[in-house]
Amino acid sequence: RSKGMLKGKRIIVTAGATKEKIDPIRYFTNRSSGKMGFAIAGEAAKEGAEVLLVTNSSLPAPDGVTILPAETAEDMYHEVMKHAPEADIIIKSAAVADYKPKYIYGHKMKKQDGDLVIELERTKDILKDLGEKKEHQFLVGFAAETENIDQYAMKKLQQKNADIIVANNVTQEGAGFAGDTNIVTIYKRDGSKKELSLMSKRMVAKELLNEIVQSMKRDR
Numbered sequence: 001r002s003k004g005m006l007k008g009k010r011i012i013v014t015a016g017a018t019k020e021k022i023d024p025i026r027y028f029t030n031r032s033s034g035k036m037g038f039a040i041a042g043e044a045a046k047e048g049a050e051v052l053l054v055t056n057s058s059l060p061a062p063d064g065v066t067i068l069p070a071e072t073a074e075d076m077y078h079e080v081m082k083h084a085p086e087a088d089i090i091i092k093s094a095a096v097a098d099y100k101p102k103y104i105y106g107h108k109m110k111k112q113d114g115d116l117v118i119e120l121e122r123t124k125d126i127l128k129d130l131g132e133k134k135e136h137q138f139l140v141g142f143a144a145e146t147e148n149i150d151q152y153a154m155k156k157l158q159q160k161n162a163d164i165i166v167a168n169n170v171t172q173e174g175a176g177f178a179g180d181t182n183i184v185t186i187y188k189r190d191g192s193k194k195e196l197s198l199m200s201k202r203m204v205a206k207e208l209l210n211e212i213v214q215s216m217k218r219d220r
């Protein structure tokens with residue numbers, strides 16, 4: 001593996017959970033810590049890439065990585081779209097909310113008798129939009145699944161016009177959210193897949209970046 005294999009490449013990585021406001025003190029979020037995306041960003045910078053990391057996570061910034069804060073799915077959408085035209089590679093490891101509250105209350109919602117219903121509406125699908133507008137960018141999506149991994153991952157690859165989908169079965173011990181390890185399968189457009197065993201998120205990041213570089217060489 002040559003040092004600096006991503007020299008001259010501009011990469012956008014997204015990491016961690018989004019927070020969708022309900023009122024000034026409450027929000028919906030999920031269990032993503034940002035570790036997977038931060039590992040990718042850090043390893044890409046080590047390989048010489050210029051890396052923008054769009055995230056709401058407060059993990060320490062890896063060396064040589066520029067953090068662009070984005071709290072909500074909407075913030076993340078705008079930040080990614082702003083920089084996408086100049087990017088060579090976009091890696092979407094963030095766990096973006098699929099729904100957000102339809103109304104954000106200006107004041108703390110007060111307790112009331114009986115149940116409460118909060119109406120949700122869909123957020124924009126950043127990966128799908130990137131896939132539709134794709135020109136030269138190499139596009140990598142993640143898939144957090146709990147069943148039918150092969151089928152759902154291949155479906156995401158096609159529907160979102162991605163070049164690679166990295167699927168993790170988040171029900172497996174040592175895989176998915178919050179820990180320092182992951183178990184992933186890398187799915188490619190040519191229909192091939194590469195199953196990786198349990199390893200640190202840093203090693204997953206290295207393997208993924210290698211696969212990206214190989215695929216980009218082949219496509220050229």
Ligand code: PMT
Nearest residue numbers: 033034035036092095096125126127141142144176177178
């Ligand atoms: O952050 P960690 O604690 O280290 O955990 C890592 C992880 C489990 C979060 C990560 O490995 C992972 O799987 N990330 C993707 C989680 C996810 O949201 O998957 P999804 O199947 O819901 O989404 C599919 C893809 O579409 C993802 O690339 C996602 O970023 C993207 N998406 C989803 C919704 C949306 N509105 N816009 C998007 O771009």
